[in-house]
Amino acid sequence: xxxxxxxxxxxxxxxxxxxxxxxxxxxxxxRGVPVYGxxxxxxxxxxxxxxxxxxxxxxxxxxxxxxxxxxxxxxxxSRRTRVILNFHPSEHPVAFQIFGxxxxxxxxxxxxxxxxxxxxxxxxxxxxxPKVSGRGAGAGLLRDPAKIGRLYAQLSRTLRxxxxxxxxxxxxxxxxxxxxxxxxxxxxxxxLITVHGRTRAQNYSHPADWDAIAEVKQAVQxxxxxxxxxxxxxxxxxxxxxxxxxxVMIGRAAMGNPxxxxxxxxxxxxxAERTAMxxxxxxxxVEYYGEKTGVMLFRKxxxxxxxxxxxxxxxxxxxxxxxxxxxxxxxxxxxxxxVREWGGEAS
Ligand SMILES: Cc1cc2nc3c(=O)[nH]c(=O)nc-3n(C[C@H](O)[C@H](O)[C@H](O)COP(=O)(O)O)c2cc1C
Numbered sequence: 182x183x184x185x186x187x188x189x190x191x192x193x194x195x196x197x198x199x200x201x202x203x204x205x206x207x208x209x210x211x212r213g214v215p216v217y218g219x220x221x222x223x224x225x226x227x228x229x230x231x232x233x234x235x236x237x238x239x240x241x242x243x244x245x246x247x248x249x250x251x252x253x254x255x256x257x258x259s260r261r262t263r264v265i266l267n268f269h270p271s272e273h274p275v276a277f278q279i280f281g282x283x284x285x286x287x288x289x290x291x292x293x294x295x296x297x298x299x300x301x302x303x304x305x306x307x308x309x310x311p312k313v314s315g316r317g318a319g320a321g322l323l324r325d326p327a328k329i330g331r332l333y334a335q336l337s338r339t340l341r342x343x344x345x346x347x348x349x350x351x352x353x354x355x356x357x358x359x360x361x362x363x364x365x366x367x368x369x370x371x372x373l374i375t376v377h378g379r380t381r382a383q384n385y386s387h388p389a390d391w392d393a394i395a396e397v398k399q400a401v402q403x404x405x406x407x408x409x410x411x412x413x414x415x416x417x418x419x420x421x422x423x424x425x426x427x428x429v430m431i432g433r434a435a436m437g438n439p440x441x442x443x444x445x446x447x448x449x450x451x452x453a454e455r456t457a458m459x460x461x462x463x464x465x466x467v468e469y470y471g472e473k474t475g476v477m478l479f480r481k482x483x484x485x486x487x488x489x490x491x492x493x494x495x496x497x498x499x500x501x502x503x504x505x506x507x508x509x510x511x512x513x514x515x516x517x518x519x520v521r522e523w524g525g526e527a528s
Pocket of ligand 1: 223224225227228247249377408409411431433
């Protein structure tokens, strides 16, 4: 007699489970868009492109934010903007991030890009670089809360997709208006707020203020993502506990470290796993951009994967000058052999 119990049993178990238990629950929902996980790769110009976002998603990042795209680039249909706002179908949910200073241009560009398939549109109210904030875009918008209110009211009235915001705490120490801005955002129809716990003037110089993120979480009912200075896995639980935020956005600590989304500390990842990841990421870059651009753009990732590795300085220099994928692979193999020879753990 053949025993088919395992199959029949699992079918029965499936049938007996109430649907709510059978389906995974989202960590939070952004106006009807479920997000299945509490860790999210931050938008980072020059880093969070399609190849790296896909790797991070596979490792547990729950939502894809594009690098920021300017309203001018959208309206003038620049090729670079189409590349920035490109995404792979497996990446849903996807948030397009847009920056600009002029209300009408922001609204117009959001209306254009919502037809390109994002699940969310995020407006950047946090970029501190003078080129952006100095002309009233990014964190420059924080100087005019009334304008933020008008902008979000118009966006939420005219867009089909939910609109979200990524803010800093204010322009400078004299104008830390994050509570006011957060309430205005919520009242004007924003569906999620990410808070980077620094002012524009602080740039990256001060430790991020997690108390302020907690205050925003207390002040609004929409989901809040906490961001700033999450450097290791232990920090993820610390910021969640400290702020009560719905999710954690991770930027610099995720460079060369997709394992953080698996809640694995980088120093627990053996060198062999890092070099395997370098090969995989490099292949994805070459496939996406072509060899010349792919290898060039990959350099900054590569050196970060190897940080803290044994006797890494000579190979780092060598890798930074490679123009071809084959040269990268050869240098990597030589490095692994060198580490093995010296009793490291590259095998
Ligand atoms: C290289 C780089 C590029 C960035 N580009 C963007 C961007 O395009 N849009 C944005 O909202 N923030 C951008 N940021 C800010 C990050 O999203 C994040 O808010 C900041 O790095 C703080 O988080 P962290 O301490 O986890 O790095 C960028 C940061 C870095 C380091």
